[in-house]
Amino acid sequence: MADQGNKRCFGEYRCPTCHRTWMSGNSWPNMGQECTKCHINVLAHKQTPLERPDGLDKSDLSKHHPQDLCEKCKQLGRYCGRVRR
Ligand SMILES: [Zn+2]
Ligand SMILES: [Zn+2]
Numbered sequence: 001m002a003d004q005g006n007k008r009c010f011g012e013y014r015c016p017t018c019h020r021t022w023m024s025g026n027s028w029p030n031m032g033q034e035c036t037k038c039h040i041n042v043l044a045h046k047q048t049p050l051e052r053p054d055g056l057d058k059s060d061l062s063k064h065h066p067q068d069l070c071e072k073c074k075q076l077g078r079y080c081g082r083v084r085r
Helices: 071-076
Strands: 009-014 021-027 046-049
Touching: none
Parallel strands: none
Antiparallel strands: 009 021, 009 046
16 A cells, blocks of 8 residues: 555544543544544544654553544554554
8 A cells, every 4th residue: 555644643632522632642644533522533633753653652552542433443444553562
């Protein structure tokens, strides 16, 4: 697949309805994640490239990635990130 501009990045989300914020290390350009409260798709308001995939231990990479909320996962039908070994 030749979609090189479509890389996973670190995203910050803010729900416009309930103002809940969350962050994800599995954030994709033009792909939203669903607010757990409002069940609306929210696009990241800020996205940072994942330059160092293992430099993100401060974030939620070790946490469970909510696949049912992630538009990319839903599109792929599987986990959108790299499976940890
Ligand atoms: Zn919300
Ligand atoms: Zn995902």
